[in-house]
Amino acid sequence: MSPQELAEAIIPATADTRRRPPVWRFLKGHPQAAIGAAILIVFALIAILGPWIAPYGPREQVGPIFGTPSNPHPLGLDDAGIDILSLLIHGARITLIVGFTGALVAVLVGGTIGIISGYFGGRLDNLLMRVTDYFLVLPDLVLLIVVASIWGRSLRNIIIIIGLVYWTFMARLIRSQVKVVRERAYVKRAQALGASHLRIILRHVLPQVLPLILAQTVLMVALAIFLETAISFLGLGDPNAPSWGRMIENGFDRSAISYGAWWAIVPPGLAVAIVIMAFNMLGTAAEDALNPRLKVSHLLRRHFRMRPLPDKDAAR
Amino acid sequence: MSEPLLEIEDLVVGYRQGRKGVVQAVDGVSLAVAAGAMVALVGESGCGKTTTAQAAMRMAPIASGRIRYRGADITALGSRALRPIRRELQLIFQDPYESLDPRFRVRDTVLEPLQIHGIADDREGRMRRALERAGLTPPELYLDRYPHELSGGQRQRVSIAAALALEPTMLLADEPVSMLDVSVRAGILGLLDDLRRDGLGVLMITHDLSTAARYADRICVMYLGRIVEEGPTAEVIGDPRHPYTQALLSVVPRPDPDDAGEPRILRGETPNPADVPTGCRFHPRCPVAQDRCRTDDPVLAPAGAAGHRAACPYA
Numbered sequence: 166m167s168p169q170e171l172a173e174a175i176i177p178a179t180a181d182t183r184r185r186p187p188v189w190r191f192l193k194g195h196p197q198a199a200i201g202a203a204i205l206i207v208f209a210l211i212a213i214l215g216p217w218i219a220p221y222g223p224r225e226q227v228g229p230i231f232g233t234p235s236n237p238h239p240l241g242l243d244d245a246g247i248d249i250l251s252l253l254i255h256g257a258r259i260t261l262i263v264g265f266t267g268a269l270v271a272v273l274v275g276g277t278i279g280i281i282s283g284y285f286g287g288r289l290d291n292l293l294m295r296v297t298d299y300f301l302v303l304p305d306l307v308l309l310i311v312v313a314s315i316w317g318r319s320l321r322n323i324i325i326i327i328g329l330v331y332w333t334f335m336a337r338l339i340r341s342q343v344k345v346v347r348e349r350a351y352v353k354r355a356q357a358l359g360a361s362h363l364r365i366i367l368r369h370v371l372p373q374v375l376p377l378i379l380a381q382t383v384l385m386v387a388l389a390i391f392l393e394t395a396i397s398f399l400g401l402g403d404p405n406a407p408s409w410g411r412m413i414e415n416g417f418d419r420s421a422i423s424y425g426a427w428w429a430i431v432p433p434g435l436a437v438a439i440v441i442m443a444f445n446m447l448g449t450a451a452e453d454a455l456n457p458r459l460k461v462s463h464l465l466r467r468h469f470r471m472r473p474l475p476d477k478d479a480a481r
Numbered sequence: 482m483s484e485p486l487l488e489i490e491d492l493v494v495g496y497r498q499g500r501k502g503v504v505q506a507v508d509g510v511s512l513a514v515a516a517g518a519m520v521a522l523v524g525e526s527g528c529g530k531t532t533t534a535q536a537a538m539r540m541a542p543i544a545s546g547r548i549r550y551r552g553a554d555i556t557a558l559g560s561r562a563l564r565p566i567r568r569e570l571q572l573i574f575q576d577p578y579e580s581l582d583p584r585f586r587v588r589d590t591v592l593e594p595l596q597i598h599g600i601a602d603d604r605e606g607r608m609r610r611a612l613e614r615a616g617l618t619p620p621e622l623y624l625d626r627y628p629h630e631l632s633g634g635q636r637q638r639v640s641i642a643a644a645l646a647l648e649p650t651m652l653l654a655d656e657p658v659s660m661l662d663v664s665v666r667a668g669i670l671g672l673l674d675d676l677r678r679d680g681l682g683v684l685m686i687t688h689d690l691s692t693a694a695r696y697a698d699r700i701c702v703m704y705l706g707r708i709v710e711e712g713p714t715a716e717v718i719g720d721p722r723h724p725y726t727q728a729l730l731s732v733v734p735r736p737d738p739d740d741a742g743e744p745r746i747l748r749g750e751t752p753n754p755a756d757v758p759t760g761c762r763f764h765p766r767c768p769v770a771q772d773r774c775r776t777d778d779p780v781l782a783p784a785g786a787a788g789h790r791a792a793c794p795y796a
């Protein structure tokens with residue numbers, strides 16, 4: 166060994182032996198992510214502990230119609246005399262579950278198609294992207310009205326609709342990332358060694374795009390919650406599941422406004438807005454930290470701008 | 482010379498470019514590498530060296546021609562049938578900063594080929610021996626490092642160790658030192674030379690004729706998808722016949738300044754495989770081009786001593 170090589174052997178090229186900043190370092194470096202995460206933890210706890218911490222049941226009449234906010238009912242009562250705070254707490258669970266599973270469907274479908282399309286390229290890629298384009302140009306609202314009226318109004322169907330509407334974003338994004346990773350020399354090296362496609366995808370490609378997928382999933386949950394609220398607001402929600410969106414819809418439907426009962430609409434609207442904002446803060450920061458060049462959070466913004474649904478005003 | 486391990490015959494590789502065109506990156510290349518021999522494929526950037534090596538590994542779209550390994554035609558083998566070949570033929574990439582997965586420790590990188598080929602017995606031992614053979618001793622010092630904790634030279638050694646883990650018979654080294662610091666180049670080239678002495682066949686791709694002159698037994702000079710001159714190293718270096726080789730050699734610094742001829746600087750642009758000149762493809766830049774060169778496409782023909790060929794009728 167030459168002295169040069171000996172020196173190289175003893176002194177590592179870089180002193181930093183940590184590969185990726187741990188979660189806390191990320192949160193520390195991104196205050197907005199920390200705030201978002203904190204808010205989400207609170208809401209997650211509420212959702213998990215809902216049945217135990219809600220003062221009343223979600224169908225329990227405990228006072229007069231549109232009873233005003235007062236001591237035992239800090240957020241007042243709705244059109245059926247049900248405690249709004251309790252409804253809000255029970256609704257958190259439904260809203261978050263729909264948001265997460267809807268996003269998960271979108272991510273699983275979109276991610277799988279994106280990875281296959283990006284990795285294999287060629288004709289398969291063309292075909293899959295054509296299918297994706299069809300879904301992309303399909304107006305979301307029309308799609309969801311049609312699907313909801315054909316399949317009926319249930320949570321499962323709402324989750325499927327959310328998946329149908331959003332998987333295309335995921336597919337396109339993951340595809341473009343995988344296309345880049347696929348060309349990396351270490352992927353070529355694995356091919357030259359005779360590694361199977363599955364092995365290359367699982368061992369070399371997926372780990373590389375996984376952080377991005379996670380960041381996108383967080384943003385996707387925000388979109389999913391937004392869509393669930395919109396679906397419910399249009400009266401296509403699951404009648405048996407009092408999500409926040411259903412609460413807002415119910416408030417409008419029973420003319421809470423003409424009764425002056427703002428408390429039937431504002432609290433669930435605020436809850437939706439805060440949760441979406443928290444997911445957005447966390448997801449955008451994660452996206453920034455992971456890949457400053459590649460972003461889709463603008464999609465989220467454009468998406469909200471393009472589809473100003475009536476409940477947005479209430480949500481403010 | 483013994484039976485060749487790898488034979489490339491009339492290889493043509495075309496890449497689709499845009500909607501209309503096909504770029505003939507390699508246009509009729511033949512060469513052979515025997516066990517214990519090092520053949521250098523020399524040429525400037527974009528002439529198709531990498532494409533040739535990748536086609537030999539069945540990783541580029543072969544339009545026509547044959548690839549033979551130990552006499553068996555592997556040009557059309559399916560991926561399953563290729564697996565045993567992939568165990569014996571190993572490619573070493575140009576850029577060690579890119580060719581190692583940043584998430585893999587040295588241990589995982591060197592073990593991966595063994596996992597891929599289902600070699601279960603004595604994995605640990607094979608891995609250590611490969612690292613030692615690649616000059617990373619003691620292996621313990623490196624096993625748990627990530628690529629970013631290694632120098633360029635060390636990374637290239639890891640890449641070579643991963644190739645050696647499968648005990649291959651043949652290495653295709655694609656500009657293995659061009660991305661490395663000058664100070665560590667000799668070490669890597671020396672390592673490849675040692676491996677050749679141990680009986681491996683080595684196809685060494687380089688754009689540096691002096692590297693080829695120092696280590697190779699045979700030199701193939703490539704220009705715009707074709708081999709324009711080939712022969713034993715001493716012949717090609719001592720008695721270059723093709724004007725392109727002569728021009729390349731005239732700019733190589735020589736140990737004896739008195740010996741240096743006039744440097745011949747090539748005119749014209751670096752060639753573009755999408756737009757191959759008619760006749761001799763070198764004619765727009767050839768200092769001794771004749772009228773006929775515009776129309777007649779020369780083929781490799783014997784020139785000088787036995788085994789020496791050049792693709793220029795005026796050689």
Ligand SMILES: Nc1ncnc2c1ncn2[C@@H]1O[C@H](COP(=O)(O)OP(=O)(O)OP(=O)(O)O)[C@@H](O)[C@H]1O
Pocket residue numbers: 496497504506524525526527528529530531532533688754
């Ligand atoms: N995947 C590809 N798709 C399209 N064209 C390609 C592809 N790979 C290479 N080419 C083209 O083929 C030609 C030969 O490329 P190749 O990489 O084989 O050259 P090279 O001799 O290895 O050059 P270098 O010294 O720069 O590595 C180039 O013009 C290149 O643009």
Ligand code: SF4
Pocket residue numbers: 723724725761762763764765767768769770771774779792793794795796
């Ligand atoms: S054939 Fe003509 S143009 Fe080509 S190398 Fe010979 S002299 Fe030059």
Ligand SMILES: [Mg+2]
Pocket residue numbers: 530531532575655656
């Ligand atoms: Mg190359």
